[in-house]
Amino acid sequence: MEKNKGAIHSIETFGSVDGPGIRYVIFLQGCQMRCQFCHNADTWQIIEGDQDADEVLKKALRYRSYWRENGGITVSGGEPLLQIDFLLDLFAKAKRAGVHTVLDTCGQPFTKEEPFFSKFRQLMELTDLVLLDIKQIDDAKHQQLTGWSNQNILSCARYLDEIHQPVWIRHVLVPQRNDSEEDLQRLDAFVRSLGNVERFEVLPYHTLGVYKWKELGIPYPLEGIEPPNQAQIEHVNAVLHTADYQKFKQKNK
Helix, strand or coil: CCCCEECEEEEEEEECCCCCCCEEEEEECCCCCCCCCCCCHHHCCCCCCCEEHHHHHHHHHCCHHHCCCCCEEEEECCCHHHHHHHHHHHHHHHHHCCCCEEEEECCCCCCCCCCHHHHHHHHHHCCCEEEEECCCCCHHHHHHHHCCCCHHHHHHHHHHHHCCCCEEEEEEECCCCCCCHHHHHHHHHHHHCCCCEEEEEEEECCCCCHHHHHHHCCCCCCCCCCCCCHHHHHHHHHHCCHHHCCCCCCCCC
């Protein structure tokens, strides 16, 4: 039987921001979004996979002693759902090994059409926590910011609520792109309508990945836009009521 191969971009062995505890973070290669603020533009290209789940998990388990009670594996990107067959294989093996699994996704490939939807439902049975990026609540502005509609992304968020999948919502705060009071209030209302959100994080836009755009020869679309200051970040956290969400509690499946 042919194994599903993953296209791996890079690995972070001691991640501390992509889920609870210490995480072994696997960044997959390939993304269809073209976010203006992306700091990993080098992950966009979709390529053929060359690593199977067994070897990826074997490498991860070398660091298991550092994870303690609530650490584990996080798969990020790029967009990991573009490699859902590899994800299913990896997370199935990880759960058999007793590993806590986190999926970091923007939800862009989500659809209720087959065969994706059945695979996604199966993947959620193997996923302890989803980190879901909502980049802009307004569809037209979302398309301008990312090159993609947010309708299926919001549908993904609603479906995760329906199945009671634990979720952390993440919102990258980009001045002049998604920080208007109206958009923030709409985002707040949407997230508050969900019953499965255990944490809501505001991630300030930064320029640390600008050099990658230059190396790739791609014009940087946010030239001249400065990262938000502390007062702006605090204001947005207040509007989004992020302090109201419970701290993550590990869910045993």
